[in-house]
Amino acid sequence: MSLIDYILQFTPYSKLSGNLHPIASVIVTLLIAIVSYIMVNSFMSKILGRNQFNPQGKHVYITGGSRGLGKAIGKMLAAKGAHITICALNEKALDIALEEIKGAARHRNDYSQLIFNSVSADLTKNEESIRALDEASAKHNGRVPDIIFCNAGSCIPKVFIEQPIEDFEYMMQLNYFGALYTAHKAAKLMAQQGVKGKIIFVSSLAALVGIMGYSAYTPSKLALRGLTECLRQELILYDIGVHCFFPGNMDTDGLSEENKTKPQLTKKIEGDDKQTPEQAAKSLYKGLCKGNVFITSDLLGDAIRASTLGFVEANNGILDSFLCLMIWIVSKPARLIADKFVRDGKSEYSVIPADN
Numbered sequence: 001m002s003l004i005d006y007i008l009q010f011t012p013y014s015k016l017s018g019n020l021h022p023i024a025s026v027i028v029t030l031l032i033a034i035v036s037y038i039m040v041n042s043f044m045s046k047i048l049g050r051n052q053f054n055p056q057g058k059h060v061y062i063t064g065g066s067r068g069l070g071k072a073i074g075k076m077l078a079a080k081g082a083h084i085t086i087c088a089l090n091e092k093a094l095d096i097a098l099e100e101i102k103g104a105a106r107h108r109n110d111y112s113q114l115i116f117n118s119v120s121a122d123l124t125k126n127e128e129s130i131r132a133l134d135e136a137s138a139k140h141n142g143r144v145p146d147i148i149f150c151n152a153g154s155c156i157p158k159v160f161i162e163q164p165i166e167d168f169e170y171m172m173q174l175n176y177f178g179a180l181y182t183a184h185k186a187a188k189l190m191a192q193q194g195v196k197g198k199i200i201f202v203s204s205l206a207a208l209v210g211i212m213g214y215s216a217y218t219p220s221k222l223a224l225r226g227l228t229e230c231l232r233q234e235l236i237l238y239d240i241g242v243h244c245f246f247p248g249n250m251d252t253d254g255l256s257e258e259n260k261t262k263p264q265l266t267k268k269i270e271g272d273d274k275q276t277p278e279q280a281a282k283s284l285y286k287g288l289c290k291g292n293v294f295i296t297s298d299l300l301g302d303a304i305r306a307s308t309l310g311f312v313e314a315n316n317g318i319l320d321s322f323l324c325l326m327i328w329i330v331s332k333p334a335r336l337i338a339d340k341f342v343r344d345g346k347s348e349y350s351v352i353p354a355d356n
C-alpha cells in the first residue's frame with residue numbers, strides 16, 4: 001500500500017471511491033490533497049514559525065512612535081519585554097507616549113531592566129535621522145537597535161490637479177526617504193556590528209491598489225514595496241530580515257487629519273471600514289512571527305496582497321492562489337462600480353479656471 005493510499009483509507013474518499021466516476025475520483029483526490037496541504041502547511045507554520053520573531057530582550061526602534069500605529073507597536077512589544085526607543089518630532093507627544101509604553105510593561109518582573117527612550121528628530125532629513133539612531137544606540141552602549149520599524153508617514157489626499165507639487169514632494173520625502181534614511185543607516189550599523197536584526201517598513205494597502213485622491217501618497221508607499229523587495233534579498237548578506245506592512249485604514253490622528261482634505265469620492269471608494277491601530281499592530285506581529293515578508297491587516301488586504309505578489313514569496317501558496325482567484329473575479333465589477341462613482345461625480349468637481 002502506497003503512502004497516499006494509506007492516508008486516503010482514513011478519509012471519506014475510501015468509502016466513496018468505488019462508486020465514483022474516474023474523473024470525479026480524481027477531483028475528490030485533488031480536493032483532499034489541497035485541504036490536507038493547507039492543514040499541514042498551517043500546522044507546520046505554527047510549529048516552525050513560532051520563534052521567527054521574539055522581541056523579548058531586544059531593542060526595538062520605532063519611528064513615528066508617538067501616536068497611532070507606532071505607539072500601538074511600542075505598547076505591544078513593551079508588554080512582551082522589549083527595550084523601546086520611539087522617535088518623532090513633537091517632544092511633548094513623545095513624553096506622553098513613552099509613559100504609556102512604559103505602563104504596558106510595568107506588570108513584568110524584568111521591568112526594571114528594560115530601557116525606554118525617546119528621541120525628537122525631523123525624519124525627512126538624513127542627518128537628523130542618523131542622529132536619532134545614534135542617540136538611540138548610545139543608550140545601549142553604541143549597539144544599533146535589533147528591530148527597526150520605519151513607520152513615520154503622512155497622507156494628504158486631494159484631487160490630482162488641485163494638489164500642489166509641494167505635497168507630492170513632502171510625502172515622498174517623509175514616507176519614502178524618511179524610511180530610507182533610517183533603514184540605510186541601520187542596515188549599515190547592523191552589518192558592521194554583526195547584529196542579525198530586522199527592518200520593517202510600514203507601507204499601506206493604498207500602495208497595492210491605486211484609487212483617486214491618493215496620487216501623491218500611493219507612489220510614496222509603493223516605493224517602499226520596491227525597497228523591501230531589493231533589501232529582502234540583499235540583506236541576506238548580513239542575516240538582516242526585511243518585511244513590509246500594508247495596513248488598511250486605521251483609526252488614528254493621522255486618519256482624522258487626512259479626512260479633512262480627502263475628496264468625497266475617495267471616501268466613497270475606500271469605504272469607512274477601519275481598524276484600531278492596536279488590531280493592526282497585532283496582525284503585524286502575527287505576520288512577523290510567521291516570517292511573512294508582506295504582511296496585511298485584514299482579509300481584503302490579504303487578497304490584494306496575494307494578487308500583486310510578482311516574485312515575492314507567498315505567505316501560503318495554496319491559500320494565496322485562492323485569494324488571487326477571488327480578486328481576479330471581483331476586481332472587474334469593483335473597478336466598474338468605482339469608475340462609475342467617479343463618472344457620476346463629475347459635476348461635483350468644478351475645475352479651477354485655467355491660469356491666465
Ligand SMILES: NC(=O)C1=CN([C@@H]2O[C@H](COP(=O)(O)OP(=O)(O)OC[C@H]3O[C@@H](n4cnc5c(N)ncnc54)[C@H](OP(=O)(O)O)[C@@H]3O)[C@@H](O)[C@H]2O)C=CC1
Pocket residue numbers: 063064065066067068069070087088089090091093121122123124151152153154155174202203204205246247248249250251252253254255277
Ligand atoms: N491611519 C491609517 O489609516 C493608515 C496609516 N498608514 C501608515 O501607517 C503609518 C502610521 O500611521 P498613523 O499611526 O495613522 O500616523 P499618525 O499621523 O497618527 O502619526 C504619525 C507619526 O509619525 C510622526 N512623524 C510625522 N512626520 C514626522 C517627521 N517629519 N519626523 C519625525 N516624525 C514624524 C508623528 O510624530 P509628530 O506628531 O511628532 O510629527 C507621529 O508619531 C504611516 O506611515 C501611515 O502612512 C497606512 C495605512 C493606513
Ligand SMILES: CCCCCCCCCCCCCCCC(=O)[C@@H](N)CO
Pocket residue numbers: 155204205206209210211247248249250254255258269270334335338
Ligand atoms: C480601482 C478600483 C478600486 C476598487 C476599490 C477596492 C477597495 C480598496 C480599498 C483600499 C483602501 C486603502 C486604505 C489605505 C489608506 C491609507 O493608507 C491612508 N488612509 C493613510 O492614512
